[in-house]
Amino acid sequence: MESMVRAAGLRGLPGLVDSLGGDGVALLGRFGVTCAAVESEDAVIPAVAAGMLLEVAAAELACPDLGLRLAGLQNASVLGPLALAIENAATFGEALETTRRYLFVHSPAMTVAQILDPSGRPGVVGLLYRGTDAEPLPPQVVDVGLGLFHRIIVLLHGGPYGLRSVHLPHPALAPVEAYTRFFGAEVRFGRPDAVLRVPGGLATMPVPGGNQMLRDIAVEYLTSHFPAPGERVADRVRMLLTQGLGSSPAEVGATAKLLRTHPRTLQRRLAAEGTTFEAILDDVRRVAAHRLITQTDLPFTQVTAMVGMAEQSALSRAVRRWYGVTPRALRSTAAVPPR
Template identity: 30%
Template sequence: MSNDIGPTFRSKSNGQERPISLGSAVPAGLGRTLPPGYIHLGVAKEIAPTLHEFGIDPAPVIREAGLDPGLFDDDANIIPHAALGRLLTLSVARTRCPHFGLLAGRHATILSLGLVGRLIQHSETVGDAVQSLVSNLSIENRGAVPSLTISDGMALLTFSIYLLEAESADQISDGSLAVAVNALRALCGADWNPAEVLLPRTAPADQEPYRRHFRAPVRFNQESATLVFPARDLDRRVDGADPMMREVLEERVRQMKIAQGREFSDDIRRLLRTRLTSTRCSAEAIAETLAMHRRTLSRRLKDSGIGYRAIANEIRFEIARQLLQDTEVPLGQIAAALGYSEASAFTRAFRRWSGRTPKAWRADGRLAPIAQSVNVLSSRVKHGASGSLQ
């Protein structure tokens, strides 16, 4: 596909004007549109060389995950997010390395983020760069969603997975934060470190690889995958940023969003995944956030073939499943994070969704096929099983 789309801009270099077209700013292959549930290979391309480091031929592992090894020759190729999860599950099993996702992520660079990575390289400030990541990552990854919050002088950059079929959420979270740190060091300098790192996974026996990469305290068994750093770092200016190049890249991102289109139910899933554990998320509140009437929200979701309550249940189940499977967070804390006033209400809802209590899921559900539970939930929510807060 051609990358020469849109106008040609002019930028000054050494006192002379030079034309910049979208084609010269964007390497061939970048900017392919993504359907919901897919990602550009990007960071995941590092899985193959990481397997090589363990002396393992990646091709058979990639095939077992249902993918063509040839896809990994170009990080602009797209794959299902679910396949990424399967590949990471297989990679952990083959290498017997519980932090495989961290190793793959630490090899990635800011350019592994594709078109968005190039855009944030040319942002005026680190804050602009992070906002560009939050606003635009969906053109590179439609299986996870970042968010930024500021609290008590600290910035919290969080990555959340919002797909029911996601395997190895802990590995994906590890890799996401690993490459996010690499990107921030590219913007702030190699000596930049976060204040702390939060990970939604049990503490591994060997924590040294995490301390070595993040160079900061790492807290496991958390509710989210979050980098915490001083909010003042957002005011840092990005060295080498080219305003004209930024304008060109912003135009390409805008075109990509138009070409990609919007699936309203997917937008709601992304929004709920970033807010469900931290704020009020009734249908009325979400409609207000989107500057629309509650009835308009319901009508647009109905046109997508699903209701708000069903989507909210999907996201609640996904969050609960990830925390039960990957962490030792107490049930009462999970219930509170999902907005339930009592653990018993959460237990009843979880039993309706999965057919088991949260305690039973945690005890033996980690070994059960994920697809079985996903099918159970899909069937139940489509038939109106709720147990959620409205």
Template identity: 30%
Template structure:
């Protein structure tokens, strides 16, 4: 199946796009992503859509450094729950190894590896896309983000021995040199960062030994396996695709890189059907959205993937036994007929 990434991968995308004079909303729609959905950082979206979006944005803005402009704005919070543990790891090695070991918790495309030899440490970064496609911007974003993490531990003046990219140099390497210094190199055999192994022994200045145990316990309670089920992925993608008006089993299958029969088979093994999962997801979202008086029913209709407010109203009445307006007025939080 095609990999997914957290919405947080696109943190500050809208702001950077606006600063460069390009239409973020139009470009996101073009690759099937919902701009409003970016507000939910822990929602998962198709990784290939993010790759395409970054390449389109670089072309539209005529900025070959678009990925790095995003990397400059990265912070620990972009990593999600794992960031809470990183802050209290005792040293750089422990933090970096934790980040590499649990990379699937924030980006299923990312493959990173830390190795050491002859007094040097090498962090290699690659992306597994499941298909051939240009990924220069996403690669530079990933390497830039790791570089930012290392600097957060080692200080703003820290500089690696080399920052390597397999692609050729941009026409204007100004941003690359500003971010990485004079050590950035192109046309190398791998993407990643080379630095002194002794840097890994540096103590983490942010660490609080008293909080470390609690942070670890919390993280272990929420850490997820790499083996996310098809049902989990389908639910995530339905939430992502509903506002685009393109939520069909064919679109979900395409986002996952499998055919619809495979989805039917996996869902059947879990006692589910696509239509049942779609309806359940819509129902859960409808309860949350209709209860919010700041949302208009026309807006909610679009967010739930209906072609017209009238179609949404009919579906809602069939599902909940009353109109959306009546539900909102009652404010009782009742559930659909026949459910507990």
């Protein structure tokens, strides 16, 4: 399947092209991209097309530092819903982990990670930016990607954050001074990976102005609306039912709405994975009921409500079907493990 990237990753490019004497709208159009898509929060385009567009623009406009210039015009907002989670992290380490986990929402073709310092200096770590495919990222994509990575850290920190040096996997595309001016640090070329070498203590530093409630909302939205590559639909349905059991409607229509799909489409996808919505709901209720019955002394009427059943008799029938005993007998023995 072709890797896609949010068109917002090109935000600022049409105006930049115009300022360099080109026609930004026409350039985007040659690659099937519109300005409306670039300004949209939802539009996606092929990652290959985005990379070619940047390379062609840099060549035709004789602007080898195009990627750096574009990064300088952007901020975390180009990452869409991921930006809210990053900007409201408690620490820079949490922001990095959130980016690592959810960068696929922006593009599954890219990844970031913290690594050991490639230069082996104590007290220094590397922040790695690379593609997920076997083919290396185009140089302009590396420049805009690592440049944006750096710029987001600067904006979160409120200024310089102690960047030691920068590693880039390609030769210098523009005069070295353009790179050192942008990053404010030494830049080394022809290295194995694109890396920001930063102080080891950066991860523990707080992000000024972070709001835990906003971050939790953002992370919950990312988790429920964007499946990680390779994640099964059944796993997402199970997660949503577990989170909402007893407080949200345990119905296929309500769950499908959270997943932004039609109920019949959801059922077809679950069937393709060898299960059904009803089977997943039954198992989620079974696990929750076993825990509430055997590990708490809550009244059975309350247990009934907490597993999303309307009547205690329905709980009794379900427990007998699951375990062959009544809820009272199950509690008295507290010895029947979940299957």
